[in-house]
C-alpha cells in the first residue's frame with residue numbers, strides 16, 4: 001500500500017471512532033450533570049435521554065429552536081424574553097449559559113431578572129460533548 005492510500009485509510013477508520021466516543025462521553029456527562037432536571041423526549045414521546053425529570057424543560061431539539069419554547073413549562077421571565085426575541089442558543093451560548101445562566105440571559109435579552117437554572121460546572125470537553133450529544137438527538141435539518 002502506498003503512503004497516501006494508507007493515510008486515507010487510517011483517516012477513514014479513525015474519524016467515526018472519535019465522533020462516537022465524544023457522543024458517548026456526552027451522554028454520560030448528560031446523565032451525571034443534567035438528567036437530574038432534564039430529559040429528552042421526541043415528538044413521538046420516545047425517551048431519548050434522561051429519566052423523566054421535569055424540573056427543567058425537555059431538551060429535545062434545544063439548539064435548533066428558540067429558547068423558552070417548550071409548551072406548558074413555566075420559564076423565568078428572562079427565558080420568556082429570550083423566546084419573544086427568538087434567540088437560539090449556539091455552542092458558545094451554551095458554555096456561557098451553564099457557567100452563569102442569569103448573567104448570560106441578561107446579556108442576550110437586555111433584560112434583568114433571575115434565571116431559574118443554577119450554574120453547572122463543566123470543562124471544555126464536557127461542553128463540546130454534551131452539545132454534540134444533544135445535537136445528535138435532534139432531527140436532521142432538512143436543507
Ligand code: HEC
Pocket residue numbers: 030033034035036037038055056057058059062066067068069070074075076077078079089098114115116117118120122130
Ligand atoms: C438543578 C436543575 C437543573 C440542572 C442540573 C440543569 N438544568 Fe438546565 N434548566 C433548569 C431549569 C429550571 C431551566 C429553566 C430555567 C428558567 O426558566 O430560567 C433550565 C433551562 C435549560 C435550558 C434552556 C431550555 C429552553 O427550553 O429554553 C438549557 C439549554 C439547559 N437548561 C441545559 C442544561 C444542560 C445541558 C444541563 C447539564 C449540563 C442542565 N441544563 C442542567 C434546571 C436544570
